[in-house]
Amino acid sequence: MPLSRIVTLIAGLIVILGLSLWLIDSLTRLYWQLSYSPLLGNLLLLLLIVLIGALIAAFVYYVLVIQGGEQNSRRNPRIRPQVKVPEAKSEAASSTLQAVRQQVSQIQDEVARQALLSKSREIEANLARGEIQVVVFGTGSAGKTSLVNAVMGRMVGKVDAPMGTTTAGETYCLRLKGLERKILITDTPGILEAGVAGTEREQLARELATEADLLLFVVDNDLRRSEYEPLRALAEIGKRSLIVLNKTDLYTDEDKEVILARLRQRVKGFIAIHDVVAIAANPQAVQLESGDIFQPEADILPLLRRMAAVLRAEGEDLVADNILLQSMRLGEEARKLIDAQRRRQADKIVERFQWIGAGVVSVTPLPVVDLLATAAVNAQMVVEIGRIYGCELNMERGRELALSLAKTLASLGIVKGALQLLSTALQLNVGTFIIGRAIQGVTAAYLTRIAGKSFIEYFRHDQDWGDGGMTEVVQRQFQLNRRDEFVKAFIQEAIARVVKPLRDKSESGD
Template sequence: MSRSLLLILGLGIVLGLMLWLVAALHGLYVQIAFSSPLLANILLVVLILVFLALLYALIHYLGLVRQTKARPPRPQAPVEKTEAAVETLEALQKQLSQVEDEVARLALQAKARELEHSFSRQHIRLVVFGTGSAGKTSLVNAIVGKIVGEVSAPMGTTTMGATYCLQLRGIDQDIWITDTPGILEAGIAGTEREQQARQLATEADLLLFVLDNDLRQSEYLPLVSLVEMGKRSLVVLNKIDRMTAADRDLVLAQLRHRLQGIIAPPDVVAIAAAPQPIILENSNTVIPDPDILPVLKRIAAILRAEGQDLVADNILLQSQRLGEEARRLIDRQRKRQADKIVERYQWIGAGVICVTPIPVVDLLAAAAVNAQMVVEIGRVYGCDLNAARGRELALSLGRTLASLGIVKGAMDLVATALQLSVGGIVVGRAIQSVGAAYLTRIAGKSFIEYFRQDQDWGDGGMSEVVQQQFQLNRRDEFIQAFIQEAITKLPDTLGRAINRNSAAKIDKDTP
C-alpha cells in the first residue's frame, strides 16, 4: 500500500518536473525567437537531438535489461548416466586391485566384469518382491500369461527366484521378470530365502514391490531401504477384488500419502493378479480375468521414458555397492596392518622407558607417542607425511593425553593391574614402562581413526577420539591380558623387577 503511494508520489514529482522543464524551455525559446528566430530554431534542433539521445539510451538500457533476463540458462554439461556408470566402474577396478585377499578380490572382480557386460545387454530386468503370499507369483503368472509357478495360500510357496522373458507392446527391449521368495517368513529357511530375495531385488532395473494391504512397518522398512539405495521401484497393491471400490481408493490414497517423498503417486498402482472366483446366484462360479492393466501401463510408461537409463542407474548402483564392499575389505586390511605397527611401537616405547625412566609423569606421553609410528600408520592409509609433520602430530597428541588426565589414569590402571597380577610393590620403572606401552597403544589407535577418516579428527576433535580409545581399552580383561603380554615382551629389567617382587611374595607366603 505504502509502496504504491510512494510510486504515485514519485511519478507525480517526475511529471511535475518535466512539465516545469517543458514550460521553462518553451519560455526560453520564445525569448530567443523574439530576438533571433534562427538561434531559436538551432536551440530547438539541439533540444530535439538531446531528447532523441535520451530516448535511445533509455530504450537501449531497457533492451539490455530484457536481454539479460531472457538469456537462457547456461547449458549444463549433460550428465550422462551411462558415462557416470562407466566412470564408477573404472574407479571400482582400481579400488579392487588394492584388495590383498585374493579370494575376495577375484570374486569382486568377477562381479565387476559381469557389470561391465551388462552395458551391452538388451533386456530390462524386473524383479517382483514383497511379503509371502502377497501375490507375487500370481502377478508374474498374470503378466507372463500362463501358469509358470506354484501359487498357493500358505507363505513360502516360491522357494527359488524364477525368471521369465517377455515382450511388451511398444517396448523394444526384452523384459526379464523374476519372481522371488516372499520376505518376512518365519524360520531359518525363510531367512535364507529372504536373503536370496533381497539379493535379487538389488539386481533389478525396476522393482515391483507387491503388497496385499496397507503397508505394514515390516514391509515399509525394506521398501524404504531399497528406494533409498536408489532402486527404481513401483508399489503394487494386489487383491483389490477383495475390497469395495471405496476401500480400494482409501487404501491407495493412504499408501500414496505414507510413501510421499519416497515413491511418486503414479508409481503406486492397484491390481488383482488372481481374483477369487465369484459364485453367481444360480450357484455357478465365474473366475474373473486378472486386472493387471494398471501395472502393465505403468511399467510400459517407465520403460519408454527411462529405458536405458534404468539399466545405467542399476549398473551405477551396483558398482557403488561393490565399491563399498571393496572399501570395507580394504579398510579391514589397512586396520590389520596399522594394528601391527602400533603393536610393534608400543613395546619399543616401553623398552626405552624401562632403561631411562622419566621424572615427570606427564612427559611420559610425549616419549610414548612416537613420530615414526604416526608416519608409518599414515603410509598404510596412503598419506605421505614427512618426519616433521609426524613429530608435530605426535607432540600434539602427547599433549592432549596429558591434558585430559589420561596419562595419570593410564598409570593408575597399569599400577593396580601390575600389583594384582604379580603381587607386592612393583617398582616405578616397571609401571612407567608398561604405562608407556599402554599410552602408545591409545595414541596409535587414535591415529588409526584419524587416518581412516581422511586425516580428520571428526566433530569432537582429537580429544574425543583419544577419550574414546581410552574408554575402549580400559576394560579389566583387556588390561589383564595387556599386562601378561608386557611381562613376556618387555626386556629383562622389567622382568627382573617384577619377578623379584613375586619371589618376595612367594617367600613371604610360604610358611
C-alpha cells in the first residue's frame, strides 16, 4: 500500500475517533437526561455503537476499495471485470471439438490420431482455463525478448544482438489486478534466420503465432517483404495483431513518424492505424557530456495502452474466436487425414477391379467397341467405393451409376481414344499379333481406372458431380491418366498382368 494512502487512513481514523468522542460526550449527557427511562437510554447507546461502526466501515471502504480501484485502473488501464466467454461461441467451439473427436476416431494412423487427440484436449483445456495468449512474433533480433522483459518488468529472457538468441518458445504469466483472466505472454524464436535450425525454429514460431489470441508482431524498421507475407497470412486467418515498431530510440522523431506512417500504409487493408505502435523496449545507453553513462528506461507505454484497450474491448471475443478458429483448423486437419486415408483405400479397390475387368474381357473379346465401357465399369466397384466414403448403396443403384458412367465414357469418345492411346503404347513394347488379343483387356483395365477415379471424386464430394456434371469429372480423369509417365507405368503393369498370361496361354497351344 502506498505511503500516502496509509497517512490518509490514519488521519481519517483520528478525525473519526475525535468526532466520536465528542458525540459520545454529548450523547452521555443526553443519556443522563433520559435516565428516567432505561429503555430509551439503552436504545440510544445501541444507536451510537451502530453509527460509529458504520462510519468506520464506510471510511475504510472508501480508502481501500474505491480509491485503490481508481488508482489501479489509472495505472493499468486494461483492468475491468470480465464476463465469461461469449456463450454462443464457446458452445460452437465445444461442438466443433466434439465433431473433431468423432472424425479423429476414424483415423487409422495411430501417431496422427494421438497427435490430433492431444491437440483437441489442449484446446479444450484452454477453453476451460480461459487464459489470454499473447504471442510475440517477428524477425530475429527485432527485440522480441527485450519487449517481453520490459512488459514483465524483469529479465526473463536472454537478449543479444545476433539473430537466434531465443531458440524455443518461452511463456510467462502476467497477472493483472482486476482482470479475471491470466495473460500468458510467449516469446518466440525469430523468423527469417538462416540455416536448418533457423527454419525449424521459424516453424515453431509460426505454430505458436497461429495459436495466439493476440499477436504482437515486432519490427525494428519498415516491413520487409519477408515480414509482410507471414503477417498478412496470419491476419487473413483472422489473427488479431498489433504491429510494434521497436528501437525507436535509434530514430529521430521525424524518422519515427515516417516509418510509422509507412507501416500503417502497408498494412492498411488488414491492420488498423491504432494497432501500429512505437516503443523502445531496451534503449541504448548514452554517454552524457559529463562522461557518465545514462541508461534510459524502456518506453513501452504505447504498447501497454493499446494492448489494454484491445483486451478490454475484445479480450473475451478474442479468446472465444481463437478457440473456435483452432478447433476448426483441427477439424480441417482431421478431415484431410481422413480424406487421404479413404483415398488410399479407394485406390486399392480401383486397382483390384481394373485387373479383374481386364482378365474377363481379354478372354472373351467384345463385338462392339463401345460395349467395352459397360464391361469395364463394375457396379460392385461403385458400391465398394461408396462404402469407403460412408455411402451405403444397393447393387441396383450401383448398376445405375455404373451404366450412366459407361455411357458417358462412350459418348465422349474416351473408349476409342483409350484404345488408340494404348495400342500405340503397346506396339512399342510387344509384338503386333499379341496386341490384337490383349488390347481390349488392357483398355478395359484403363477404363475401369478412369471410372473408379471419377467415382472417388463423386463420393468425396458427398455424391455430387459438381457444376460441370459427370462429363467434366470423367474428362478430367482421362486427361490426368493419359500423361506419358503414367501410361508408360500402366503399360508395364498391363504387360505383366494381361499380355504375359495371354502369351503364355498361346505358347502352351491353348
